[in-house]
Structure formats: C-alpha cells, structure tokens
Amino acid sequence: MCWYRLLDYLAWHGIEARSVELAKRPKQAAAIVSEALGAGCDLVILGAYIHARAHDLLFGGMTEYVLSDAKLPALLVP
Numbered sequence: 001m002c003w004y005r006l007l008d009y010l011a012w013h014g015i016e017a018r019s020v021e022l023a024k025r026p027k028q029a030a031a032i033v034s035e036a037l038g039a040g041c042d043l044v045i046l047g048a049y050i051h052a053r054a055h056d057l058l059f060g061g062m063t064e065y066v067l068s069d070a071k072l073p074a075l076l077v078p
C-alpha cells in the first residue's frame with residue numbers, strides 16, 4: 001500500500017495522520033525520533049529490518065535504535 005493511500009484510509013476512519021520526508025542525515029534514526037517528538041506524534045510507523053543483518057551490525061540499524069531508545073511507541077512493519 002502506498003503511503004498516500006494509507007493516509008486516505010486513516011482519514012476515512014477519523015485518524016489524523018501525516019507523512020514527513022526528512023533530508024538524509026548521518027543519524028537518520030535519531031532525526032526521525034526527534035522530528036516525531038517535536039511534532040507531538042503519538043506513534044511512529046517504520047519498516048523493520050530491511051537491511052541485511054551484517055549491515056546493521058556494522059553500521060547500526062534504524063529499527064534497533066528506535067526500539068532501544070523508545071521515547072514513543074513504534075509500530076514496526078516487515
């Protein structure tokens with residue numbers, strides 16, 4: 001499902017949601033969490049574990065960061 005269709009679906013059910021495109025940064029996971037907290041979000045939805053495990057071990061993973069530094073609830077979608 002495309003993100004814009006998801007927003008339409010949520011709006012149809014009375015749920016206010018929006019998507020935000022962030023510029024790439026060295027610490028992308030921290031930027032996502034910071035942006036969500038700044039916007040007063042109740043939930044962050046992320047795709048989970050899309051890189052090979054070896055990549056995440058070497059460079060760190062966004063999913064792992066969001067889960068380990070959980071300042072707000074996250075829904076992880078495979």
